[in-house]
Amino acid sequence: xxxxxxxxxxxxxxxxxxxxxxxxxxxxxxxxxxxxxxxxxxxxxxxxxxxxxxxxxxxxxxxxxxxxxxxxxxxxxxxxxxxxxxxxxxxxxxxxxxxxxxxxxxxxxxxxxxxxxxxxxxxxxxxxxxxxxxxxxxxxxxxxxxxxxxxxxxxxxxxxxxxxxxxxxxxxxxxxxxxxxxxxxxxxxxxxxxxxxxxxxxxxxxxxxxxxxxxxxxxxxxxxxxxxxxxxxxxxxxxxxxxxxxxxxxxxxxxxxxxxxxxxxxxxxxxxxxxxxxxxxxxxxxxxxxxxxxxxxxxxxxxxxxxxxxxxxxxxxxxxxxxxxxxxxxxxx
Amino acid sequence: xxxxxxxxxxxxxxxxxxxxxxxxxxxxxxxxxxxxxxxxxxxxxxxxxxxxxxxxxxxxxxxxxxxxxxxxxxxxxxxxxxxxxxxxxxxxxxxxxxxxxxxxxxxxxxxxxxxxxxxxxxxxxxxxxxxxxxxxxxxxxxxxxxxxxxxxxxxxxxxxxxxxxxxxxxxxxxxxxxxxxxxxxxxxxxxxxxxxxxxxxxxxxxxxxxxxxxxxxxxxxxxxxxxxxxxxxxxxxxxxxxxxxxxxxxxxxxxxxxxxxxxxxxxxxxxxxxxxxxxxxxxxxxxxxxxxxxxxxxxxxxxxxxxxxxxxxxxxxxxxxxxxxxxxxxxxx
Numbered sequence: 001x002x003x004x005x006x007x008x009x010x011x012x013x014x015x016x017x018x019x020x021x022x023x024x025x026x027x028x029x030x031x032x033x034x035x036x037x038x039x040x041x042x043x044x045x046x047x048x049x050x051x052x053x054x055x056x057x058x059x060x061x062x063x064x065x066x067x068x069x070x071x072x073x074x075x076x077x078x079x080x081x082x083x084x085x086x087x088x089x090x091x092x093x094x095x096x097x098x099x100x101x102x103x104x105x106x107x108x109x110x111x112x113x114x115x116x117x118x119x120x121x122x123x124x125x126x127x128x129x130x131x132x133x134x135x136x137x138x139x140x141x142x143x144x145x146x147x148x149x150x151x152x153x154x155x156x157x158x159x160x161x162x163x164x165x166x167x168x169x170x171x172x173x174x175x176x177x178x179x180x181x182x183x184x185x186x187x188x189x190x191x192x193x194x195x196x197x198x199x200x201x202x203x204x205x206x207x208x209x210x211x212x213x214x215x216x217x218x219x220x221x222x223x224x225x226x227x228x229x230x231x232x233x234x235x236x237x238x239x240x241x242x243x244x245x246x247x248x249x250x251x252x253x254x255x256x257x258x259x260x261x262x263x264x265x266x267x268x269x270x271x272x273x274x275x276x277x278x279x280x281x282x283x284x285x286x287x288x289x290x291x292x293x294x295x296x297x298x299x300x301x302x303x304x305x306x307x308x309x310x311x312x313x314x315x316x317x318x319x320x321x322x323x324x325x326x327x328x329x330x331x332x333x
Numbered sequence: 334x335x336x337x338x339x340x341x342x343x344x345x346x347x348x349x350x351x352x353x354x355x356x357x358x359x360x361x362x363x364x365x366x367x368x369x370x371x372x373x374x375x376x377x378x379x380x381x382x383x384x385x386x387x388x389x390x391x392x393x394x395x396x397x398x399x400x401x402x403x404x405x406x407x408x409x410x411x412x413x414x415x416x417x418x419x420x421x422x423x424x425x426x427x428x429x430x431x432x433x434x435x436x437x438x439x440x441x442x443x444x445x446x447x448x449x450x451x452x453x454x455x456x457x458x459x460x461x462x463x464x465x466x467x468x469x470x471x472x473x474x475x476x477x478x479x480x481x482x483x484x485x486x487x488x489x490x491x492x493x494x495x496x497x498x499x500x501x502x503x504x505x506x507x508x509x510x511x512x513x514x515x516x517x518x519x520x521x522x523x524x525x526x527x528x529x530x531x532x533x534x535x536x537x538x539x540x541x542x543x544x545x546x547x548x549x550x551x552x553x554x555x556x557x558x559x560x561x562x563x564x565x566x567x568x569x570x571x572x573x574x575x576x577x578x579x580x581x582x583x584x585x586x587x588x589x590x591x592x593x594x595x596x597x598x599x600x601x602x603x604x605x606x607x608x609x610x611x612x613x614x615x616x617x618x619x620x621x622x623x624x625x626x627x628x629x630x631x632x633x634x635x636x637x638x639x640x641x642x643x644x645x646x647x648x649x650x651x652x653x654x655x656x657x658x659x660x661x662x663x664x665x666x
C-alpha cells in the first residue's frame with residue numbers, strides 16, 4: 001500500500017440546493033413526507049418551485065457536503081459526481097474546488113440540467129427534500145478514476161447512489177479498486193426511504209464486506225431491519241457491519257465495532273435552524289477523526305461538533321472553519 | 334389620478350448575488366476598494382470568482398432588494414429589470430415573483446448572461462461588491478411599461494441605473510410618465526463612486542425635480558457635494574432635494590424636508606454579520622412608511638428595523654416576515 005494522496009474521496013450525486021423556510025402547510029399541500037428525500041421529475045420540480053418562496057441557493061449533495069466538511073477540517077479530499085456544463089454546474093464546480101477538494105469528473109455536455117434539490121425547512125428546523133437528479137442521473141463506471149480511488153485512504157459512498165441507473169456499478173467498481181489497493185470503504189445509508197428501496201442490496205454490501213464502515217441514523221437503522229426496537233436493530237447492525245456508526249440527533253451517536261459500543265453525546269447548540277446536512281457533516285467529522293487516528297470517542301465528538309455547526313444556519317455546508325472550531329473545543333485537528 | 338394598482342414600482346439592475354465571507358487580505362490582493370461597488374467585465378469576474386471560497390447565492394440588485402423588502406412588509410409592488418433567459422435568470426425571476434412582486438420585463442434571448450455581483454464579506458461585516466452587469470446592460474426605454482408606471486404610487490429608481498448605457502433613458506422616461514400621472518419618484522444615490530461618476534446628472538435630477546425623494550448614505554452625500562462636512566452637505570441637500578433621507582449606519586437616519594429635519598435612531602442589533610442590502614432595506618421600510626402615510630418618524634423607524642434585520646445575516650433579502658417584525662415592535666403594518 002503506497003502513501004495516500006487523499007485522505008477521503010467521496011462519490012455522490014452532485015446536487016445544487018434551493019432552500020426556503022416555509023410552514024408545515026406547504027408540505028401537506030404538496031403531499032410531501034416531512035424529513036424525507038423524495039425523487040421528483042422535471043415537471044414536479046417545476047410545480048414545487050413555482051409555489052416556493054424566495055430561495056437561497058448553495059451547492060449540496062450528501063457525499064459532497066461530507067467532502068467539503070472534511071476539506072474544511074483540513075483533510076485532503078476529492079469528489080466524483082456528475083454535473084452538466086451549465087450555469088448551475090459551473091457554480092457547483094466552483095464551490096467544491098474552492099472548498100479544497102479535487103473535482104475532475106467530466107461534466108455532461110448534453111442531457112438533463114445539473115441536478116437540484118428543493119429543500120423546505122419548517123419552523124422546527126426539519127428539512128424535507130425533493131431531488132431532481134438531472135445530470136447526476138448519468139454518473140457511470142467510466143467516471144471512476146482508478147488511480148484516484150487507489151490513492152485515497154477512505155472511499156466514501158452515499159446510499160443515494162443506488163437511485164441513478166448506472167451509479168451503483170460505479171459504486172461497486174470503486175469499492176473493489178479501493179479494497180484491491182488496501183483502502184477502506186465507507187457508506188452512508190442516506191435516507192430511510194432509500195433504505196426501504198434498496199434494503200437487501202445494502203445488507204448485501206455490508207455482509208459481503210464491500211463496505212467496511214456504515215453510517216446510519218436511527219430511522220435508517222429501523223428501516224434497515226424493519227423494526228422499531230433500537231437495541232435489537234443495533235445488535236443486528238453490529239453483526240452485519242464491520243464498523244457501524246448510528247447517529248441519534250440530540251441523543252448523540254453510537255459507534256458499534258467488534259470490540260464493543262462507544263456512545264458519544266451530541267454537541268450543545270443555541271438554536272436549531274435547519275437540519276439539512278446534519279448527517280453529512282457528522283460523517284465529515286467522524287471520518288476526519290479516523291483520518292487523524294483519533295479513536296472512536298474523539299471521532300464521534302468531531303462528528304457531533306460539525307453537525308452542531310451546520311444545523312444552526314440555513315444550508316448544508318459549514319459557515320465557519322471547522323478546523324478552528326475543533327481546536328477551540330480541544331479536539332484533534 | 335386614478336387609484337394605484339401598485340404602492341411602489343422599482344426599476345433597477347437585475348443582479349444575482351454570489352456571496353462569500355473572506356478576510357481583508359483578499360480585498361488587498363485583488364485591489365478592491367472596501368465597502369464599494371466596482372463594475373467588472375467578464376474576464377475580471379472569472380478571475381475574482383476563481384479565487385473566492387465556496388459561496389452562497391441569492392437574488393439581489395439594489396432596487397430589487399428594496400422591492401422585495403416592501404413586498405415582505407405587505408406593500409403591492411412591481412419590478413422592472415433585465416435578466417437573460419438562462420438558469421440564473423430563471424432563479425432570479427422565481428425569487429422576485431415568489432416575494433410577491435409583479436415582474437414582467439422580457440428576458441434577453443441573446444447577449445450576455447444574467448448579471449452577477451461577487452460580494453466579499455469581511456469579518457467586520459462590511460461588504461465589497463464587484464458587479465458584472467451582464468444582461469442588465471441591455472435595459473432600455475422599451476422595457477418601461479407606461480401603464481404599469483402610471484399605476485404605481487411611487488416609482489423607485491436606483492442610481493446604479495446610470496451605468497448601463499440605455500437605462501438612464503428608461504429611468505427618465507419612467508420619471509416623466511410617473512409625474513404625468515401625478516405619482517412620486519424616488520431615487521437612491523446607490524454608491525459614493527457611482528455619485529462620483531454621475532454627480533452633475535444626479536444634482537440635475539434633483540434640482541429639476543425629476544425626482545421627488547432622494548436616499549443617500551453619509552458617504553454618498555459627502556461625495557455628492559465633495560465635502561467631509563456633514564452639516565454643510567445636509568444643508569445643500571435640503572435645498573436640492575424636495576425630500577432627502579440620509580442614512581448614517583449606527584447613527585440612524587436624518588429625514589430632511591422643507592418643514593425641517595427629523596432624526597431617527599438606528600435599531601439595536603445583536604451581531605453585525607453582513608451589511609449587504611442595509612441601504613436597500615432601509616429604503617424599503619421608509620417607503621413602506623410613506624405608503625402607509627405613517628409620517629417621517631415612523632417611516633424612519635421602519636427603515637431602521639428592516640436594515641437591522643438584513644445586516645444580521647448573510648445576503649440582502651429579508652429572512653423573516655418584516656410585517657410581523659414591525660407589528661411586534663409596535664410599528665405601522
